[in-house]
Amino acid sequence: MKADQAELVASYPDGSIGITIKYGKSYEDTWAVFRGSVRQVRELVRDYFGFECKDVTSLSLSDLVVNATNLAHGKGNIASILDARIIPDEAPAQTPADDPWAAASAAQPEPASDNASAWILGEIEKQTTIDDLKKLWAANQSMFADPAVMAAYKARGRTVKGG
Structure with a gap:
């Protein structure tokens, strides 16, 4: 793994570590920087990238960072090459009552009736x-x-x- 593409690890005098995950190769691309103890950094990376706890409990921090880096690169490529936007894959739990578009899309049509009256x-x-x-x-x-x-x-x- 190349340092400019995946992770930059730094050790600090207070015993903490720092990990930088880049979304692309250039300096202008987005970076995510995590600093703390190994446990804190692990939790920060997991939370930041939305990994489920059950999916990463058996991974070392290094493996977790590789997975996070691959995800970051994929998102960075989608955003830069396709000019795409990331949207949530879950619908909001509740729609605002004053939003007519939300109310219209949530409305169910009345069943058709043979009775003209x-x-x-x-x-x-x-x-x-x-x-x-x-x-x-x-x-x-x-x-x-x-x-x-x-x-x-x-x-x-x-x-x-x-x-």
Whole structure:
């Protein structure tokens, strides 16, 4: 492994070590620098690169750094050669309530119905006042030609009135 491509290891007077993982070969490419005890550096590298603990517990720090370096080089190449962006592979746990795009993409379409009056019947059930029922009737008079719709309208009117 070449020092300019993979890892640069330094020892410090306080007994800590430093590891630098580069994302590419040039000086301008991104670097990740980790300093601490061997255990601390191991945990920092694992956390930084998102390695699962079970996948790296049997690796030496040197092996872990090689894996991290390979991952960094791969990401660096994707970013520089393809001008790509890294996106998370998990959807956010919750979408903001005030985000109309999130709400629209989370919405499920209502199942299709063979009943041409299904929509107006649903709207009749949603009304909570006599005035709202009257407005619905005024805006959709042609749909009230269906006897089932008119019966539902009258029944909802009685329910809303309380009688």
